[in-house]
Structures are given as structure tokens and as C-alpha cells.
Amino acid sequence: MGKAVASQEVANMLNDWYILMKKRDISRSIEMKDDIDKAIEVMEEDQDVLLYYQMLDFRLRLLLEDISQSATEKLEAIEFHDNDPKSTDDKLNYYFYLFKGIYEDYKQNHTEALNFFRIAEKRLGAIHSEIEKAEFHYKIGVLYYNLKATWLSIHHINIASGIFQGYDGYAKRVINCKMLIGLNYIDQFKFSESEALLNEAIQKTEQIGDLYLLPYTYYNMGFLKSKEDKHEEALKYYNKAFAIHDFESKAQYAYLLCVYETVRSLLKTDSQEKAFQWMDIGFKKCREMNSKIFDLKFKILHTLYSSDQNKMEMIKDFVHELETEKAWVDLEELLMDVANYYKEKKLYEEAIYFYIKTDKASKLAGRGGE
Template sequence: MTRLIASQEVGNMLNTWNLAIQKGDLSAAIEMQDDIDKAIESMEENQDILLYYQLLSFRIKLKIQNIRRNLDKPFFQRNAPDEKEEKTNKLMSYYFYFYNGIYHDYLQDYDKALSYFRIAEKKLAYVDDEIEKAEFHYKLAVLFYDLKMTFLSKYHAQIASDTFNAHETYVKRQINCRLLHALNLIDQFKYDDASDLFNEAEGMIKKIDDNHLIIHLYYNMGFLESKKGNYSDAAELYRRILSYREIEKNDLLKLRCLYELSRVGILTQSKEAIEVIDHGYSLSEQVNHEIFKVKFKLLKELVYDVTESQLNNINTLCLELEEKRVWVDLEEILVDVAKYLERRGLLQQSLDYYKRALRASQYVGKGVN
């Protein structure tokens, strides 16, 4: 008969696992997971430990942005915890709203993401751990960055950064905050300041030799080079990212990288553009990411010569993004369409898309209803 493992023993394993996830030590956390999964299967019955395990399992998926399995309903999206007087229940209620916020940010469903974060913020008093509070502010800063609400993003990122900087063992989270600060600087057109922060972060990453962080750094550096119009340098950085095996465990970053490499390929009329677009669309189907599916379809329309049916397809896809209220993506891709039409001498149609991009920009940075 197989010996049942004491739930307290598994609880200690989960605490060690949580600490690795908190510190952003994803390599160690991923290595621990197999042993923990096996321990859970052989554990004596304990619903609290099982809930803790389920929470951390989803937490690490969110950390590495790989949610291709069980994407429809993560376990705590199904029903909110019954919030009784016990502090454990109140804490689980906080996590329910916090992680749903992160999950919907991943899906680019920003209305729901911000709604969940707002509820979670009201429950932050139930969290005693200052690192967990810093994590909340960091994730909220990421959402505000995605919404192009730059000053709010910088405000919450600074709160998180101050906490992480006070703890020497949280170097990886300190790096994450620097990368986010740099992205906000790019949105303010402070390219030299952003580059300085990237260089500082690169020095920190080399000291700890972390490939998970280096691919994030290279993506952000590629984004900066693209904004500066250095498309060949940007493309080289995106290709470098795709050569790392760690990118295969990060669906969202891989999608973003393929998308930006596709955009650069179209602008430079690269022969690889169609292949990269097809790769990106295939991945977006595998992970069921609706926004990226539409975006890759749109990019493919911009590869070929203009036809009447193509113009209709472009308009239909842009309307679909408008219905999904992804204004940041729309502002960017409408400009891509306008430039494409302008290069082909369709100046009136190009002007119409520039006007649509201007309208989309009026929603950017103003939050959601």
C-alpha cells in the first residue's frame, strides 16, 4: 500500500515553491513542480492544502504567461470564495479577484481586468506580506501600462520597486520594475532614459544568468528600436528571442515577439513576413487568444497588393477590434493600415484610416468604463 504523505509536509513544499515564485526564480519553481505534483497525488486529504496548491499552480502559469491549457476557466474563476469571518477566506477572496485581474489582462479584456483589480485593492488589507502587496502594485502598474495610463503605471510601479529594492533577495523583481519603468519612458518618448534603464537591467541579469529575464529584456529593447525606426536592429533582437528555448514556455511573449517581427517584416518588405505571420496566427489559435488571431489576420492582409475584397476584409477586422475595445492595439494597427494604403497611392483611403487611428487614440489612456 502506498504511504500517504502528510499534508503538513506538502504544505512546507508549497511554501518553498511560493517563495521561489515570489522572487521570480522561475527556473527553480518549474523544476520543483513535478515533485510537488506527485506529492499532491499521494497526499492525505486536506482541502486547504489542495486549494493552496491550485492557487500556486495557476500563479506560476500566469508568471510564465503560459495558459494554453484550462484557459477557459481557471479554478478560482468558477466561483468566488465564500467570504466568511475567517481571515483565510478573506485572503482567498483577495486572491480570487487579484488573479482574475491578471488573467483578464492576459486576454486583453481590460474592462474586466480593471474591475477585478479594483475589488482586489479594497481587500488588500487582508494581506500581511509586504512582498505580496508589492506584487499587487506591480501587476496593477502592468495593467495601467497596457492601458497607456502612464502616470498611474509609474506611480504603482514605484511603490512595488521601493519594496523590492529593500529586499536584496528579490533582484529579479527589481529588474522587472526597471523594465516596466523603461517601457513607460518609451511612451513618454524618453528613449535615451529608457535605453539607460535597459542597459542597467542587462548588467543585473548577466550577474544572475537568467534566460527568462533576458528574453523579456530583448523584447523590450526590440520594441524601443522599432519605435526609433531602427527596424533591422529590432528584427535582429526579435529573432534572437525566438532562438531561446525558454520562449516556448511563454506563450504571450512569443505571440508579441512574432507580432512585432511581422510588423517589422511588412515595413521592410521582408520575405519572411508571411511565414512569421502564419506562425503567429497558428500559435494564437493554439492558445485561443482572440485578439491576436484578429491582429495576425489583419497583418496578412497588408502583405499583398490591394483589391476590393481585401479592403473589405481589412475594414471588417478593424471593426472587430473596435467591438472588443482594444484601443491601444487599434491605434497602432490603424496607422499600419494607413501607411500601407499610402504606399500604394490610395491617399483618400489612407487619410480615412489615419482619422480612425486618431479617434482610437482619444480612448487610449482614459481608462475603461
């Protein structure tokens, strides 16, 4: 069985499909449906994307009915039963901008993602399900976390958690909310509060035996330990995440994050040979996922610890590329690693250069990259 397709990639295909439908390009819409159906068969689990697919499938059939008056299947057979085209399109417009935001966030274009989320939020009134509204607040909470807007993130996550707790069957989403608040607490240097929430998330996930969610809980605890400079402990949790079957195939982005943080922790525990082995894995995963930002981050670390004579200039070039991508949040920590490396080598001029760069990235990350 092949590796799962990231749900964000499928959502982007669905957006392209919706654009074809709005142009009433029926032949290309039908052709694209075959590709989407194949992608969904191997897509990682995502109920929101499946709902979006059902709505678009319904919309296509409405178009076919409108054009030919002879649909091959009855519309009543579709799981999505709202056969008012205006109502359907209101909801589709909401999902269109929501998933454009999710896709941009997936590509780490966080500022662009926020713009789409704000447009989607204006269309949230078309959504009547409280659970779907909770999912929106959760997703925008994730985005605000990525933008280091911790108070806004916690605000939206608390709204989501409050809704989820009022319904049966959403224990996993409540765990997700606890983890995300815990991660926000890390950025607020509330390490003990974060550890309490992340420990609770681990215990509850182990109890229900959710092997999809479990590696996330271990990774997040490892990330906390990395932030506390307890890198040996961090590596234990990262290894527990890697030990979960299908972690790489079912959660590709989280897997890549875990590889990257493993590399950083190994370098800080003088395990350079192991770090380079994990970098090779990271570079391969970057190519598979077409992740330019992570590729540049790995290149900076690889160059920093290599024996290249002109590595300072090479690193400057890679940093410039990340600045062009406005990857300020990513640069903030990575540049600190680089500056500290040169400081330990007593190369103070180089260290000061990167400390200044770190300060710039920190200020821009705090403003959401504006």
C-alpha cells in the same frame, strides 16, 4: 515534455474552484482538484498562483473537516498555516479578484481587468506581507501600462520597486520594475531614458544568467528600437529573444508579442516573404492560446499585404471586430500601419479613412477604453 500552461489559465481554474467551494459543492470541488493538480505540474513558474492554490487547498480541507470531522491529513501539514476561516476567506477574496483581473488582462480585456483590480485593492488590507503588497502594485502597474496610463503605472511600479529593494532575494523583481518603467518611458517618448533602463536590465539579467527573464529584456529593447523606426536593430534583439531555449513554452504571451512585432518590423524592411512565414507561426500560436485579438491583428496585416481585390472591406471588418472587443490600444498602432501603407501607395482616400480611425482609437486608448 508538453508545453507549459500559462499561469493565468491556472489562476482562472482556481477561481472556478473557489466558486465551487463557496457553493459548498464538495464532490465537484474534489473532482476539479485533480485537473488543477495536473495543470500545476506543467504550469509556467508563478509563485503567486502557487500560493493561491495552497490557500484554496487549505480551504477545501477546512470544508472537508467541517463536513466529515475526519480529514485524511492533518491541517498542520499544509504550508499555509492560517486556520482562522474568516481570515483565510478575507485573503481568498483578495486573491479571487486579483486573479480575475490578471486573467482579464491576459485576455486583453483591460477595462474589465481594471475593475477587478480596484475591487482587489479595497481588500489589500487583508494582506500583511509587504512583498505581496509590492506584487499587487507591480501587477496593477502592468495593467496601467497596458491602458497607456503611464503616470499611474510608474507611480505603482515605484512603490513596488521601493519595497522589493528593501528585501534580499528580489533582484529579479527589481529588474522587472526597471523594464516596466522603461516601457512607460517609450510611451512618453523618453527614448534615451528608456534605453538606459532597458540596457541596465539586460546587463543585470545576463550577469545572473536568468534564462526565463532574459528573452523579455531582449524583446523590450527590440520594441524600443521598433518605436524609433530602427527596425533592423529591433529584429536583432527579437532574434536574440527567440534564440533563448524554451522561450515559447515558458512565456507564451511574450513569445506571441515577439512574433507579432517581428512581423511588423519585417514588413517595414520590405522582407515580406519572411514576414508571412512568421505570420504562419503567429496564427498557429493564436489558435493554441485562443487569442482572438492577436488573430485579428495578424489577419489585418496578412490581408493588407495580400493581393485580394476586396481587401479594404475585409480589413474594415477585422477592424470592426477589434473595436467590438474594445482593443483600442492594439488598434492605435495597427491602424497607423494600415494608414501609412495606403499613403505610400498614394491611395489617399483609404489612408484618410484609417487615419481618422487611428485618431479615434488613440483617444479611447488614452481613456482606458471607457
